[in-house]
Amino acid sequence: xxxxxxxxxxxxxxxxxxxxxxxxxxxxxxxxxxxxxxxxxxxxxxxxxxxxxxxxxxxxxxxxxxxxxxxxxxxxxxxxxxxxxxxxxxxxxxxxxxxxxxxxxxxxxxxxxxxxxxxxxxxxxxxxxxxxxxxxxxxxxxxxxxxxxxxxxxxxxxxxxxxxxxxxxxxxxxxxxxxxxxxxxxxxxxxxxxxxxxxxxxxxxxxxxxxxxxxxxxxxxxxxxxxxxxxxxxxxxxxxxxxxxxxxxxxxxxxxxxxxxxxxxxxxxxxxxxxxxxxxxxxxxxxxxxxxxxxxxxxxxxxxxxxxxxxxxxxxxxxxxxxxxxxxxxxxxxxxxxxxxxxxxx
Amino acid sequence: xxxxxxxxxxxxxxxxxxxxxxxxxxxxxxxxxxxxxxxxxxxxxxxxxxxxxxxxxxxxxxxxxxxxxxxxxxxxxxxxxxxxxxxxxxxxxxxxxxxxxxxxxxxxxxxxxxxxxxxxxxxxxxxxxxxxxxxxxxxxxxxxxxxxxxxxxxxxxxxxxxxxxxxxxxxxxxxxxxxxxxxxxxxxxxxxxxxxxxxxxxxxxxxxxxxxxxxxxxxxxxxxxxxxxxxxxxxxxxxxxxxxxxxxxxxxxxxxxxxxxxxxxxxxxxxxxxxxxxxxxxxxxxxxxxxxxxxxxxxxxxxxxxxxxxxxxxxxxxxxxxxxxxxxxxxxxxxxxxxxxxxxxxxxxxxxxxxx
Numbered sequence: 001x002x003x004x005x006x007x008x009x010x011x012x013x014x015x016x017x018x019x020x021x022x023x024x025x026x027x028x029x030x031x032x033x034x035x036x037x038x039x040x041x042x043x044x045x046x047x048x049x050x051x052x053x054x055x056x057x058x059x060x061x062x063x064x065x066x067x068x069x070x071x072x073x074x075x076x077x078x079x080x081x082x083x084x085x086x087x088x089x090x091x092x093x094x095x096x097x098x099x100x101x102x103x104x105x106x107x108x109x110x111x112x113x114x115x116x117x118x119x120x121x122x123x124x125x126x127x128x129x130x131x132x133x134x135x136x137x138x139x140x141x142x143x144x145x146x147x148x149x150x151x152x153x154x155x156x157x158x159x160x161x162x163x164x165x166x167x168x169x170x171x172x173x174x175x176x177x178x179x180x181x182x183x184x185x186x187x188x189x190x191x192x193x194x195x196x197x198x199x200x201x202x203x204x205x206x207x208x209x210x211x212x213x214x215x216x217x218x219x220x221x222x223x224x225x226x227x228x229x230x231x232x233x234x235x236x237x238x239x240x241x242x243x244x245x246x247x248x249x250x251x252x253x254x255x256x257x258x259x260x261x262x263x264x265x266x267x268x269x270x271x272x273x274x275x276x277x278x279x280x281x282x283x284x285x286x287x288x289x290x291x292x293x294x295x296x297x298x299x300x301x302x303x304x305x306x307x308x309x310x311x312x313x314x315x316x317x318x319x320x321x322x323x324x325x326x327x328x329x330x331x332x333x334x335x336x337x338x339x340x341x342x343x344x345x346x
Numbered sequence: 347x348x349x350x351x352x353x354x355x356x357x358x359x360x361x362x363x364x365x366x367x368x369x370x371x372x373x374x375x376x377x378x379x380x381x382x383x384x385x386x387x388x389x390x391x392x393x394x395x396x397x398x399x400x401x402x403x404x405x406x407x408x409x410x411x412x413x414x415x416x417x418x419x420x421x422x423x424x425x426x427x428x429x430x431x432x433x434x435x436x437x438x439x440x441x442x443x444x445x446x447x448x449x450x451x452x453x454x455x456x457x458x459x460x461x462x463x464x465x466x467x468x469x470x471x472x473x474x475x476x477x478x479x480x481x482x483x484x485x486x487x488x489x490x491x492x493x494x495x496x497x498x499x500x501x502x503x504x505x506x507x508x509x510x511x512x513x514x515x516x517x518x519x520x521x522x523x524x525x526x527x528x529x530x531x532x533x534x535x536x537x538x539x540x541x542x543x544x545x546x547x548x549x550x551x552x553x554x555x556x557x558x559x560x561x562x563x564x565x566x567x568x569x570x571x572x573x574x575x576x577x578x579x580x581x582x583x584x585x586x587x588x589x590x591x592x593x594x595x596x597x598x599x600x601x602x603x604x605x606x607x608x609x610x611x612x613x614x615x616x617x618x619x620x621x622x623x624x625x626x627x628x629x630x631x632x633x634x635x636x637x638x639x640x641x642x643x644x645x646x647x648x649x650x651x652x653x654x655x656x657x658x659x660x661x662x663x664x665x666x667x668x669x670x671x672x673x674x675x676x677x678x679x680x681x682x683x684x685x686x687x688x689x690x691x692x693x694x695x696x697x698x699x700x701x702x
Contacts, residue, residue, distance in 0.1 A: 043442035052442065056435040152530050155456030155480050162482070165460055257430055259457030264430065304432070308439040311422035315432070 016336045017287055020280035023332065024295045027325075031302050039309045047173040047185035053301040058190035059084065059253030060300075064272045064279075064293040065201045066245030071276055072205075073238050074218045074285025075124060075131040080246045081268035082142025083116050085260075087250030089146045092154035092260030095161055102160040106251055113247015114240065116142070121239025125232045139269070146262050153261040156254070164189055165255045190252045197245065201290045214238060218285025274322060275300055278329050287333075299325065387415075388651070391422045391440030392449040393433045395476075399560075399588070400621040404702030405451065405476065405641035412644030430454050434461045441468045447651055448472045450487075455480045455532070462486035471654055475643045477532050484662070488654065491646045493639050494665045495533045499540015501670055501687050502616055502637045504680040506581065507548055509635075512676045515608060517549045520581055523572045524555035525565050525593060527585040533560075533639065537585045537618060553579055558589040565592030573600045581614045587624030587636070590617035594632050606634040606674065620671055625697050628671055635689075638668040641702060671696075 036045040043049055054061070063080045070077050090112060091105035100108075116138055123134045156162070167189055174184035205211035213234045216224040224231055253265060277283065278299055279292030303321050307313050390413050394406055406423075413419035422445060426432035430453050440448050441464055448470055452458065458479050463486060465472050471488040478490060510520060524541055527534030538555065545552040553576045558565035565584060569592060572579060582597070584590035597604050597613055605612035617624055620638040628636045646666055653660045670680075671692040679688045690696065 043444060046442055049439075049442045052435070052438045056431065056438060153454050153456045155459075157482055162459065166463060253431070256434065256460070257457040258459050259430070259454060261454055261456070263428070263454075266429070301435075304435060305439055308422070308424045308436050309443060311420075311424075315425040315427065 017280070017289075019336060020287075020329075020333060021289060021292050021295075024279055024292050024299070024329075028295050028299050028302065031299065031306070035302065035306050035309070039306070042309050044305070044309055046175045047171070048175070048183075049305065051171070051185050051187050051191070053298050053305065054191040054194065055188055056256065057297050057301050058188070058194040059249045059251075059256060060268065060271060060275065061194040061294055061297050062197050062245050062249035062252055063268065064275045064297055065197055065290045066242035066249065067269075067272045068276045068279070068281050068288050068290050068293045069201070069205075069214065069238050069245075070131070070242045071273075071281045071283065072214045072218045072285060072288045073235055074221070075235070075238070076273070076283070077120070077135045077138075077239070077242050077246070078132065078269045078273070079116060079120065079135040079138030079142055080242075080249070080272055081265045081270075082139045082146070083113060083243070083246040084250035084253050084265035084268055085146045085262065086142045086149070087112050087247055088254040088257065088264050089149045089154070089260035089262070091251060091254050092156050093149050095156055095158040096154050097150075102158050102164060105158075105161065109251040109254075110244060110247045113243045113245070113250065115243070116246065117240035117243020120243065121236040124239060125235035143262070146260075146264075150260070151262060153259060156258045156260070161255070162258065165258055188255070190255050193248070193252060197248070198290050198294050201245075205290065210234065210237060215286055218282075218287070220286070271297075271300060274326055278325055280329070280333070282333055387418055387420050388447070388655070389420045389422060389443070389445040390447045390449060390651070391424070391436070391443065391445040392451075393424050393426055393436045393440070394451050395433075395453045396425055396428045398428065400623070400702065401619055401639065401641050404621075405643060407702070408642040408644035409449070409647070410644075412648050417648075426453060428453055430457055434458075437461045437465060441465055441470060444468075445470060447654070449647055450474050450479075451476045452479050453477075455530075459483075459486065473647055473650055475647060489650050489660045489662060489664060491643050491650065491664045491666065493533070493668060495536025495639075496540050497536075497665075497682065498618055498637050498639065498668065499537040500544070500682050501540075501680055502537075502583070502618070502635060503541055503544030503548075504682055505635055505670065505672075505677050505689060506616065507544065508677040508680060509606070510608075513609065518551065519608070521551045521553055521576065521579045522581040522583055523553050523569075523576060523579050524583045525558040525568050525572075525585060525589045526555050527557065527560045527589075529557050531560070533618070534585055541583055558584070558592065560586045560588060562588045562592040562595075565589030566596045567592070569593040569596035570600070573597070573602070579613065580608045580611075581616065584615060584617045586639075587617050587619040587621045587627075587633075590615050590624065590627070590633055594627065604632050606631070606676075620669070620700075622697070622700065622702065625671055625692060625700070628673055629692050629694065629697060631673055634672065636671045636692075638670065640666040640668045642666065 067077055087109040090108055094100040094105050094108055120134050120138050123129045124131045168186040170184040170186045174182055177183050213229050216229060217231055217234055221231060275296030276293045279296030281288030304318050307315055307317050392409050397403055413421040424436040433453060437448060448465055450472060455477055459481050462472055462481060466486055474487050474490040476492050526538055556568045558568045582593050584593050593615055594604055603612050604615050606614055608614055614634045616635045617633045618637045618639055620636045624636050627633045646664055650660050670689045672689050673692050675691050677689055679686050
């Protein structure tokens, strides 16, 4: 099935793409299995530990999906962390200081994301400016605007919002605790939203004309033009969708932290990019799946969990292991996808 | 074909090496936890903000030094690298590990409701250290240990009042500028409040206040602009040591001398924290008064855990004891609402005995 989606980018070997995804999933499974065996006595084998990966990273999963879309076109978006901070701050400010409802806060989050997507998309696709520079400006602007809205830390106390944030969805799986009571595993609504986004985007990338156009453009822009694709329009749409997902992801992030402050989500864009790359997305475009990105996020979360559970290692090891994995995947991509030299500009 | 074959070999080699280093890290964890299950060892999960300052490092060292294996504890330590989301994740992890107690040094005051609720549901007591948390329900945490920042401000200003009186200075002779900490931080709020109240009651000339964000670079920048705007300033109230270093650099560069002799044109620098570097400057007279912000929270937290363990109740708020250091002895002690606080005369001996 992976063959189908890459057919547009004719030069890629389908088996290679599937192999990359397989490696990512395999790595996650192996890591998690090792954790379950070694830290069985520390609760690592419990279903909730697994669910926590999704709970803590729901926002990042959605943001990573958006980023994967622009990376498939050969672009990048490093403004997503700042957009998240701005969304959290505006949402918190609207609810706590302006007396607005949680629904309005969600709407404003999506509008902020949309605005970023439109402006950045226009600059990248119609004025042909480097996406890195455009979104770097977006990064500064977003963080700056966050400080303009407020430099205080705003705690969200809106009852509707807290209800969304704290609505536990109990699952039929769980574990029996020391006292013999069955404790079910749970997730929050944010996780459901994130998974729905992954499924929808995944189907869109595989089945829709828009999705295939993305791969075609990323694979070889000139051929895409010759094939009669409206490259500018498709790119614009990619950035708008990415912006919207950043807005939504930012709101999910806010539901997890229930607060808005200037320093929030600093460096989140790098986490999202690394998750995409570990998930098999090529920085040069044309290759990538959101399922891979989902696993990229889960791998990052698992490394964190392993190191926290271990308890004596410095948590900076998360970064070191991540960097090793990134190197590994980039080298792997360069070799397997057969795009070495010519295409890996970064 | 040859390339493909090679790549598969290479890839699998890397995967193996990756899992190998993954598992290499784990045996230590395995053996450590094996010990915890065999008896009365108490597991404490500590989520620390990061390692951004000397103060923070001292705070971490104090915790690690208190909750040792020898004392019957197993400390699970997590450094959040200044990120709230990392702390939330770490606490969720502690809950799954079924630690006996969670200690949290929060990076922010807000945003803890959800995860603290999860801890409460799991019946794990949470002890907050350093910064306070703002939560909708106070029962979400068991106790808080930290500094009384307002009292620090009150002690410092009370000392200034007594010192000025002893040196024969009138209230109207003091022209004070305040280099504030990061706006919104508990330390900034408390220390600024202490100064503002004292300025009001004593009729001091509080020229200006501006944030130096607790950093040396920003402290220097703010001081430079103060010197230009207010040539008559003679007391600089810095809300931490790093800002004081910056202010001293700016004053020296502008041709001013720092010291306690306000009458003869010196500019007095007051500071908070009492890091080793800060106290070194206090010893050589650059900083006149340094008021301590005690990072040694470990023993206090241990006391709370001991009380909880034996089924006792604990105070919701516990302040750590804090001192004041000055190189001279003009003012031996200050009194605030009837309580006396000694001003320690700083000597090389005192300095070298300090833990941080």
